[in-house]
Amino acid sequence: MIHLHRRHLLSWCVALAAMPGAHAQSDTVKIGLILPMTGQQASTGRQIEAAVKLWQAQNGTKAGGKTVEVIFKDDAAVPDTTRRLAQELVVNDKVAVLAGFGVTPAAMATAPIATQSKTPMVVMAAATSAITEASPFIVRTSFTLPQATIGIAEWAAKNGVKKAVSLVADYGPGFDAEKFFADRFQLNGGQVLEKLRTPLRGPDFAPVLQKVRDLSPDALFVFLPSGQGAQFMKQFGERGLDKAGVRLIATGDVTDDDQLNDMGDVALGVVNSHHYSAAHNSAANKKFVDAFQAANKFRPNFMAVGGYDGMRVIYNALNATKGQGGEALLNAMKGQVFESPRGQVLIDAQTRDIVQDIYIRKVERKDGQLWNVEFDVQKAVKDPGKLK
């Protein structure tokens, strides 16, 4: 008798415990944000986290009539971990959106989960062209490497660089950068002497830089993931490549706003192409940078903008669907046009990838600080990786 009674009590307890949960679920919408907060790509996670918090501080936690709750998870940029966390977020937390993804392998590992669970997945950082093709549920708010690369390739060919060497990090985005630099540079009459790759982890650039020096090209084109730029610039200077007449050209990942100030004089005059500079001259950007710096001790970089716009895309879509998730939410993300701190952008409805302006910039000193100053622009660049 006592036994039965106890079981009865227990079931009541369970029912009571479950009720507020079930109640809460109907008017909250959860976003699972997976970022590398530790490890080599930690600066990416830090930037995006700050940007997401800034977005919520500025725009509140309501969208589509529901309370938006962001669940932060750290994957340390290890793809297995990303996949596991995504699974947990979808199954246990019932998130409506997966977001974040600091590196390409992390995004690739998660793509099947987004497809199977029909959960929209907003890629805020990873930039290999092929990511959006890995799942019909992926929407990207960062950029693609081919997009960022062709700008500098064209500029170099038209500005006296005849022979170049390319140096990229040995992983997905690096291959994109290498391929599209060579294609576009050769199309404009340039010649690529050698294509060098350097391991993603533990970069000692001494051997590759020595090789570049011995090849003595007009320019060295570099892509490295966000966070490795400072180390590279230092070794570039120490090996005397700047004095040996090798020009450094790059994608904006290398002259990352987050680290630019620590790089010193060797970075001055480096020409690069990218979609965002903290020095971008617009009212929207000034507002964004001021608010970001007021809340954090560091300058926003292109990762922060990817996170900020990612939140905007999610909020806009939630408002359109009145908080409904799944395919309806995905469809509401497609085709959005808005004014980002980087300029006008469009989420292409067909490719679910971002269409944006690419700026040609030069590192200059202003008010004692180093900035990427924009001096030319290519309007509304679609990802060249998907034009075939």
Add this chain to the structure above:
Amino acid sequence: MLTLLFDGIAYGMLLFILALGLAVTMGLMNFINLAHGAFAMAGGYILIVLMQRHGWPFLACLPVAFVVTAVAGALLERTLYRPMYGKPHLDQVLFSIGLTFMAVAAVDYLVGSSPQTVQLPGWLRTRFEIGTGHWQLGMGAYRLFIVATCVALALGLQAILGRTRFGSRLRAAVDDPRVAAGLGIPVNRVFLVTFAVGSGLAGLGGALGADILGLDPTFPLKFMVYFLIVCAVGGTSSITGPLVAALVLGIADVMGKYYVPKLGAFIVYVLMIAILLWRPQGLFVRQAGR
């Protein structure tokens, strides 16, 4: 070509200083200390914190890095390591790798996980160039400084081990601790000092190498394999073994990345396998003893 050789030597010398302490504890005390890299990382962070946050001069930071990690090593030896000496190797490995993970998490918490960059003083950032063309020798002042420091350290250590009373006590204690203790040699104290110096050297190596190897909280895990390779290839019974092994690995690594970039970092492992197939006990093994 010569420039590459020089870079390889500098890299090898750095590996030597970093791995020496491990070789000593492994070979002399028969203890596998996988937390060795954590001492190196501590040295690197001491340099960063003192130099970047408190404005100390670079040269003053190096001895501090050595002393602080040596003292930390001595304390840990006394409190944590000594009870582990008698335990099986698996226990030692699990224990010390646990320490490593704790160190990684602690640094992550205290300093943050982003990679640190060292701002070297101007006089170490210059570059000397001799000759032209294929045989040009270009030497960064900093790498030259590393080579000089490490050569001096290697010679000094060899002299201490071979010529002094402490050296002979240490060798005796290693060969047979029981007999040595019976002869009145304070074995525990000898081991304590050895462990402390080994940790201090790792700290110094970490401080010197922070600029070239890069420094972030995963440092001990990233370079653990390299340290172990140096010990495995060089053997652990002398200073010469790890020195030669570290030099060979450093040069092979740099040359490999230059001439066969496709194989890249894999060259080191190929070389290790080849050497160990040829001499399974390592390059230099003392035949006598034990």
